[in-house]
Amino acid sequence: MTASILTVDDSPSLRMAIRIALTGAGYDVTEAGDGVEGLAAAGAKRFDLIITDLNMPNMDGLTMIRELRKAPEQAGVPIIFLTTESDDAMKQQAKAAGATGWLVKPFVPEQLIKVSRKVLGR
Amino acid sequence: MNTQDPVAAFRVEAGDLLDQIEQGLLDLGHRLEDRALIDEVFRGLHTLKGSGAMFGFDALAEFTHHCETAFDRVRKGLAPATQELVAVILSARDHMRALIEGDGAGLESAGAAILAQLQAAIDAAGGAEAAPVAAPASSGSAGPATAARGWRLFFRLPAEAMANGTNPLMLLDELRDLGACRITARTDTIPALADLVPTECHIGWDIELRGDISRDDIDDVFIFVMDDMELTVEPLEAEPSEDVGQALQSSDTMSDIPATVPEGPAVATSAKPGPATGPASAAKSGESVRVPAERLDELMDRVGELVIVQSRLSQLASGHGSAVGNELALRSISEEIERLAGELRDTMMVLRMVPVASLFSRFRRLVHDLARETGKTITLSTEGETTEVDKTMIERLADPMVHLIRNACDHGLETPEDRRAAGKPEAGQVHLSAHQAGGEVLITIRDDGRGIDRERVRAKAEAQGLIQPGQPISDHDLLQMIFHPGFSTAAQVTNLSGRGVGMDVVKRTIESLRGAIDITSAPGEGSTVVLRIPLTLAIIDGLLVRVGEGRYVIPLGAVEECLELSLEEDLRSRGRSFITLRDRLVPFLRLREIFETGTRPDPHQKIVVIATGSERVGLVVDQIIGSHQTVIKSMSPLHRDVATFAGATILGDGGVALILDVAQLVMLGQNQEERLRAAG
Numbered sequence: 001m002t003a004s005i006l007t008v009d010d011s012p013s014l015r016m017a018i019r020i021a022l023t024g025a026g027y028d029v030t031e032a033g034d035g036v037e038g039l040a041a042a043g044a045k046r047f048d049l050i051i052t053d054l055n056m057p058n059m060d061g062l063t064m065i066r067e068l069r070k071a072p073e074q075a076g077v078p079i080i081f082l083t084t085e086s087d088d089a090m091k092q093q094a095k096a097a098g099a100t101g102w103l104v105k106p107f108v109p110e111q112l113i114k115v116s117r118k119v120l121g122r
Numbered sequence: 123m124n125t126q127d128p129v130a131a132f133r134v135e136a137g138d139l140l141d142q143i144e145q146g147l148l149d150l151g152h153r154l155e156d157r158a159l160i161d162e163v164f165r166g167l168h169t170l171k172g173s174g175a176m177f178g179f180d181a182l183a184e185f186t187h188h189c190e191t192a193f194d195r196v197r198k199g200l201a202p203a204t205q206e207l208v209a210v211i212l213s214a215r216d217h218m219r220a221l222i223e224g225d226g227a228g229l230e231s232a233g234a235a236i237l238a239q240l241q242a243a244i245d246a247a248g249g250a251e252a253a254p255v256a257a258p259a260s261s262g263s264a265g266p267a268t269a270a271r272g273w274r275l276f277f278r279l280p281a282e283a284m285a286n287g288t289n290p291l292m293l294l295d296e297l298r299d300l301g302a303c304r305i306t307a308r309t310d311t312i313p314a315l316a317d318l319v320p321t322e323c324h325i326g327w328d329i330e331l332r333g334d335i336s337r338d339d340i341d342d343v344f345i346f347v348m349d350d351m352e353l354t355v356e357p358l359e360a361e362p363s364e365d366v367g368q369a370l371q372s373s374d375t376m377s378d379i380p381a382t383v384p385e386g387p388a389v390a391t392s393a394k395p396g397p398a399t400g401p402a403s404a405a406k407s408g409e410s411v412r413v414p415a416e417r418l419d420e421l422m423d424r425v426g427e428l429v430i431v432q433s434r435l436s437q438l439a440s441g442h443g444s445a446v447g448n449e450l451a452l453r454s455i456s457e458e459i460e461r462l463a464g465e466l467r468d469t470m471m472v473l474r475m476v477p478v479a480s481l482f483s484r485f486r487r488l489v490h491d492l493a494r495e496t497g498k499t500i501t502l503s504t505e506g507e508t509t510e511v512d513k514t515m516i517e518r519l520a521d522p523m524v525h526l527i528r529n530a531c532d533h534g535l536e537t538p539e540d541r542r543a544a545g546k547p548e549a550g551q552v553h554l555s556a557h558q559a560g561g562e563v564l565i566t567i568r569d570d571g572r573g574i575d576r577e578r579v580r581a582k583a584e585a586q587g588l589i590q591p592g593q594p595i596s597d598h599d600l601l602q603m604i605f606h607p608g609f610s611t612a613a614q615v616t617n618l619s620g621r622g623v624g625m626d627v628v629k630r631t632i633e634s635l636r637g638a639i640d641i642t643s644a645p646g647e648g649s650t651v652v653l654r655i656p657l658t659l660a661i662i663d664g665l666l667v668r669v670g671e672g673r674y675v676i677p678l679g680a681v682e683e684c685l686e687l688s689l690e691e692d693l694r695s696r697g698r699s700f701i702t703l704r705d706r707l708v709p710f711l712r713l714r715e716i717f718e719t720g721t722r723p724d725p726h727q728k729i730v731v732i733a734t735g736s737e738r739v740g741l742v743v744d745q746i747i748g749s750h751q752t753v754i755k756s757m758s759p760l761h762r763d764v765a766t767f768a769g770a771t772i773l774g775d776g777g778v779a780l781i782l783d784v785a786q787l788v789m790l791g792q793n794q795e796e797r798l799r800a801a802g
Binding site for chain 2: 011012014016017053057069075076099100102105106119121
């Protein structure tokens, strides 16, 4: 079965780049524009992987990850967050919040696919 | 919007981000303590940096990184926000725009200068240990990666790892992909069933991994859990290897892969380097319109209906119904298509509409800069920002409006001292408003400055020979003088305005949009400029007329009335071309003569009276055919200079009708009037 991935980012261009890369690799991609939308989307359907930005309006990525991990049905769903290398403290916080892994911006599509394969196993 | 080009999407998005940053900074200028605003600006900078780097805008990412670092100090409360800082970051924002629009060539020095100012502003603001701009930490390539014959590993995941999405089986799979593995599970720490938490992982694994595998490859497998997990790695054969501590740092191996984002269209497009001169020269490349989804749905509905009607039509064409029945059906289909075409047109036009807020918001920055440059205190207020205008119109209105606002701020508003002396509040007001009236939008620019100095306008007009010394002239006409080319009343030419080019250009631009400009002014109380522009440039209501054998369209908005040119009036007026219309002489033009039709005139000729502003001219035509929805096609390059026509349209029967340029014809009529007056 095609793995379904939820991407949460407030930047449409970034979402577009992620979508193009992941659909090209054969994944099913759903998009959300911020943490609130992300939570709603994740609540409606269990995804195989969630990729989220941290810095977003309305609800940031950290809060969203914490909220997701509170829900029992989201246990074990891998969450990858996007970050910049300067954000080491942020990285620690996100991991503490329950994120599975991270991807450093800027990244090329190959890296994104590599990370997705790594946590999805397919 | 091109759905498959993220770079194009990024340009649009970056434009929005820059606007958002600008608005945030301008607001911040008024409320320096507002945390929410500081956060908003920071987030804008942060997103711009991240996305910029993603799409190959390296110079932008680098530059924005420095700004972000500086601004981060403000966000963290290490340095206060100051007016200087806001001003520097505003100019930095302009630089970012230039970096996005151009290819970044030749902008390095400008960027460096801004960063120096930024540093100065931060230092002045009391940020003790200065120096943002630390180069990104050198990537920790973990020394010479020693290749071993194999490795012996043990790992155990932290308790919460599985719940947090790490699947140990996949880690094992990844290790297997590296080379031949012998894996043994350590089950000694598994608790009794009663104490077992199913979401936690209690098993550890011993692995013997054989092959020519670098230590980095192993670290890559565990990269996400490295910090918290138990992991020991020993080479199978005794060979020198780096210690674990160093390996733990290699979490940034991911970022070491050189970013090879294709640079193709990103950099090659707009060949316009050089910094943007101001907010008005907004990005013109990559025109796109953002459309609310429900409007698209509406359009889709109409298209769906059209498809249905089309299938009815094909059925009819291939069917064998009775002739009478067919005719009825055909008529109903025709009506249906007419309705749908009308609705499609309306829906389509609405798609192109954008609120004037996008135009007005640009001027906040302009006024901010003008206030700084002139030393005046200026408050800008706006009203009716939700009024919608065609997208093209917005773009083309920007320049004339910049000019009008400059005029208002520079000439109109007085210095704070003068204002105090005149008993007015120190802060000058500039008010922008927009509202729709029928098929037009009225945009008003009002200031509460000194108003236009009539004496000076008159003196200047006399000096330029526009009016005779002492010639009586109505106040309204006197004010119109400022629209003459080369007319400027500023006694002193300033940096901002007063070069004597401008108002005539403004007037011409507005008229080229089929709009009108009017100015009123009360001495000591201020001036008001009103722009009247049509809602759209693409379609107009027209009056279709016939002159000789040709058909022409007169924009209906300009038509005041139609009347018959009675034979006796025609005879009486011969040679002077005036009619008396409600006690006013109105000059008229015989289109037959202008267009040299060479046919016999119709016995009952008609006059269509057209007007721009308060000036009227009658056009004599052979026949008035009726009103006509006119889709404007522009003239070919060969005919673009023909002044009397504004464009052409295609009629229902496939014929072409030229659209008359009302402003030009009125001018022609007025000139004729003046000539005749001078002669007689």
